Amino acid sequence: MTFRATLFLTALASASATQTHAAGFFDTAGQTWGTARAGWMATETVAKQVTGSKLNELAASRQVPITITLQARNQDQLDRIVADQLTGTGRALTSAEMSAQFLPTQTDVSAVVTHLAQAGFHDIVVAENRMIITAVGNNKAVKAAFQTPLMSETSASGVQYFYNSQQVLVPSQLAGVVRSVTGLQSEEKLQTFMQMREIAPEMQFTRGMVSAAAVTNAVTYHYPAEFRTLYNANSLKPSTAAIAVIVQGNLTQTLADLKLGMTKAGVSSVNVITRQVGAASNDISNMGEWNLDTQTIVGISGGSLKSLTLYDVPTLSNSDILAGVNKFVSDNTAKILSISLGECEAAAKTSGFIAAMDAVFKIGVAQGQMFSVSTGDSGSSICGAKTVSYPATSPYVVAVGGTTLTTTSAGAYVSETAWKGSTGGNSAYEAAPTWQSGSNTRKVPDIAFDGDPNSGAAIYVKGKLAQIGGTSLSAPIFAALWGQVISNQTKTLSANPTASFYKYLPTNASLFNDIKSGSNGAYSAAAGWDYTTGFGSLNIANVSAFAAKTAGF
Numbered sequence: 001m002t003f004r005a006t007l008f009l010t011a012l013a014s015a016s017a018t019q020t021h022a023a024g025f026f027d028t029a030g031q032t033w034g035t036a037r038a039g040w041m042a043t044e045t046v047a048k049q050v051t052g053s054k055l056n057e058l059a060a061s062r063q064v065p066i067t068i069t070l071q072a073r074n075q076d077q078l079d080r081i082v083a084d085q086l087t088g089t090g091r092a093l094t095s096a097e098m099s100a101q102f103l104p105t106q107t108d109v110s111a112v113v114t115h116l117a118q119a120g121f122h123d124i125v126v127a128e129n130r131m132i133i134t135a136v137g138n139n140k141a142v143k144a145a146f147q148t149p150l151m152s153e154t155s156a157s158g159v160q161y162f163y164n165s166q167q168v169l170v171p172s173q174l175a176g177v178v179r180s181v182t183g184l185q186s187e188e189k190l191q192t193f194m195q196m197r198e199i200a201p202e203m204q205f206t207r208g209m210v211s212a213a214a215v216t217n218a219v220t221y222h223y224p225a226e227f228r229t230l231y232n233a234n235s236l237k238p239s240t241a242a243i244a245v246i247v248q249g250n251l252t253q254t255l256a257d258l259k260l261g262m263t264k265a266g267v268s269s270v271n272v273i274t275r276q277v278g279a280a281s282n283d284i285s286n287m288g289e290w291n292l293d294t295q296t297i298v299g300i301s302g303g304s305l306k307s308l309t310l311y312d313v314p315t316l317s318n319s320d321i322l323a324g325v326n327k328f329v330s331d332n333t334a335k336i337l338s339i340s341l342g343e344c345e346a347a348a349k350t351s352g353f354i355a356a357m358d359a360v361f362k363i364g365v366a367q368g369q370m371f372s373v374s375t376g377d378s379g380s381s382i383c384g385a386k387t388v389s390y391p392a393t394s395p396y397v398v399a400v401g402g403t404t405l406t407t408t409s410a411g412a413y414v415s416e417t418a419w420k421g422s423t424g425g426n427s428a429y430e431a432a433p434t435w436q437s438g439s440n441t442r443k444v445p446d447i448a449f450d451g452d453p454n455s456g457a458a459i460y461v462k463g464k465l466a467q468i469g470g471t472s473l474s475a476p477i478f479a480a481l482w483g484q485v486i487s488n489q490t491k492t493l494s495a496n497p498t499a500s501f502y503k504y505l506p507t508n509a510s511l512f513n514d515i516k517s518g519s520n521g522a523y524s525a526a527a528g529w530d531y532t533t534g535f536g537s538l539n540i541a542n543v544s545a546f547a548a549k550t551a552g553f
Contacts (some may be wrong), residue, residue: 040147041175045168045352047148048185058139058150058162066121066142066183067319068112068133069356070104071176072363078102081366082396086435087503088494088552092368095129095332102363104130108177115171119145129330131360132322146170146181161187168352179359180352183319188351190316190341192289193374194472195421195453199465217406217414221458221467224299225265227450227477230405230413233484233540238304241483243297244334245476246324246341247290247310249283254290257460261295264460267303274310275331277324281314288461292468293340293476295459300480309334316341318353325357325371329364335486335495337364338479339397340374340472342389344382349429354390358430361396368495371397372479374471375445376423380522380531386425392444393427398498399444400478401533402451402471403515418518418525418532419452422471425523425531435499446498448515448533449477478538485544493547500553504546505535511546513537 058064072078084090093101109130116124116133120141125134139150148166155161163185170178199221228234247254251274262270272294290310297308311328313320321341328337348354361371376382376389383389392399401422406414422445430442450456456469486493494500505512506528515525515536523531547553 037147037169039172040169041172043168043170043178043352044180044355045164045182045184046350047166048163048350055151055153055165058152060139063136063138064142064150064162064183065134065136065319066181067322067356068135068181069179069322069352069359070108070112070131070133071179072102072131072359073104074102078362078366082362083434085365085368085495086499088500092492092495093366095367098363098367099129102366104177106130109133111174112178115174116145121145127323127326127330129326129363131330131363132326132356134319134323142184150184163187180355182322182352182356183317185351188318188343188347188353190318190321190343192286192472193340193342193377194289194292194468194470195377196288196461196466196468197453199458199467216409218409219404219406219452219455221456222405222407222450223265223458224261224296225302226411227296227481228300229411230407231449231481231537231540232542233481235541236484236488236544238487239301239480239484240304240306240487241301241336242306242309242334243301243336243338243479243483244309244311244328245290245293245297245338246313246321247293248286248313248316248320249281251290251310251312253284253287253462254294257291257463258294258298260463261460262298262303265299267298270298270303270305271307272310273307274312275327276312277327278314278320283315286316288459288466288468289340289472291461292457292459292472293338296457296473296476297338297480300477301483305483307334318348318351322353322356322360326360329360329367329369332367332369335368336370336372336479336483338372338476339391340475342374342376342392345388345390345393345428346383348390354394354429357391358394358396361391361394365396365495368492370482370496372475372482373397373399374475375399375401377402377421377470378423379421379520380423380425382423386522388423388425388427388444392423393430393442395430395433395442396496398478398496399446399534400471400474401445401448402469402474403448403533403537404452404518405450405455416450416513416515416537418515418520420518420520422448422451422520422532424520424534433499435502443531445534446501447478447512447535447538449474449537481538481540485540485547488544489548491548493553497553501535504550504553508546510542511539513539
């Protein structure tokens with residue numbers, strides 16, 4: 001897509017004259033990122049610092065796909081609407097209202113597109129909601145557009161990585177229009193949070209033959225539908241929610257296994273929709289993750305779901321995940337998104353991923369959408385001492401940790417302890433939201449559900465049962481159960497219930513299972529909220545009844 005230079009100048013003048021944008025972007029300490037050159041302004045994509053490596057400039061012929069995230073307009077007003085959504089007041093905006101009042105204008109988009117084209121980028125594509133723009137270009141184009149070269153290094157295993165060696169800048173006329181640029185740091189990508197082992201046939205037989213009278217407490221696997229009973233949701237009517245999942249790669253086997261799991265669970269049909277976001281991929285390396293997500297949600301929800309939408313991206317790179325989440329927000333058809341992924345916060349901050357995703361999450365919350373996100377499986381140190389993962393630390397999501405679930409052999413709930421892998425701690429970058437106290441930065445997790453692989457879910461993978469755990473199980477459990485809560489209301493609940501959890505759970509013990517034992521390394525479970533399981537798991541029927549009679553939940 002190309003535009004004439006005259007249009008570029010006109011667009012920049014128009015944007016400057018008619019739009020109200022922030023002059024720059026700041027971290028939680030209120031400091032700007034980097035020092036901009038004359039005529040250029042800093043974005044939230046900073047230079048990656050590498051020491052002890054011999055660096056070379058990336059070959060001129062190497063083509064690099066990048067994603068630019070734009071800034072929404074009228075931030076103060078948008079923040080008020082988001083705050084109302086988080087505290088259960090006000091109403092969600094429609095897509096049309098969002099476009100008219102807050103999404104980037106076509107003038108802003110045209111200015112950025114023209115800047116990219118003049119720098120030498122091609123295959124420029126604007127997202128439907130105008131929040132992100134993708135393009136492809138070489139190192140020369142990157143330097144012209146963003147004033148930084150791309151440097152490369154080769155790992156010990158022979159893999160070549162590249163990254164921007166200087167702060168990413170844009171022309172000062174685009175200050176407040178461009179928020180961040182992802183795709184310039186190729187090593188940064190998200191990881192799945194699941195652990196899997198095959199269930200031996202004799203284990204299945206033994207489990208099925210245990211007498212209900214011989215009740216002994218056990219840590220064992222659970223079929224997805226059993227979580228509805230274990231978390232006290234059976235008395236509620238079935239879920240009619242529209243739920244979505246971020247997935248990646250070839251889904252042929254995942255869909256076949258989902259159908260098998262549905263048949264075994266007695267579910268006749270579910271409206272499964274696949275949305276391809278970006279190029280199709282044949283990768284099946286993370287199949288177990290997508291099987292876990294889909295079968296858990298359908299197993300808990302049954303066949304009454306309005307829809308299960310799978311947003312399928314090519315890779316787990318920051319840019320591809322951003323595009324998938326933005327597509328969910330832009331479509332605005334499903335209201336709950338489960339994300340069983342994360343990466344080190346420091347990497348997410350440096351690459352501009354935090355800035356980009358938070359901008360998109362904020363739009364989703366204002367539209368009445370909710371994000372259920374796994375916190376990670378590495379305890380209190382996911383990438384260094386006392387570190388946590390993003391996007392779980394975003395203030396616009398529900399951060400879901402993991403527990404070890406103990407049941408009777410008859411399948412009744414006994415207790416939960418903090419699972420040692422449940423990642424929790426303080427964010428190094430995200431400011432504490434108004435509804436959290438005790439820290440200047442965001443604390444995670446908010447709540448927790450079964451995540452220990454030893455008490456994980458029985459999931460079909462390539463036609464055979466596997467036992468899968470991790471907080472990759474915890475997040476879809478909550479997504480499915482919250483869909484059931486929403487389906488049992490005569491009113492519209494908050495798009496993101498986290499603020500309500502912090503307001504009401506501490507004084508209403510019947511709403512949650514308070515987990516007081518177990519550790520994730522640096523932190524131990526205790527009464528009330530803690531860094532291992534947040535407030536613990538929810539008693540779904542009690543939460544649903546309480547929400548129905550409580551204004552602002």
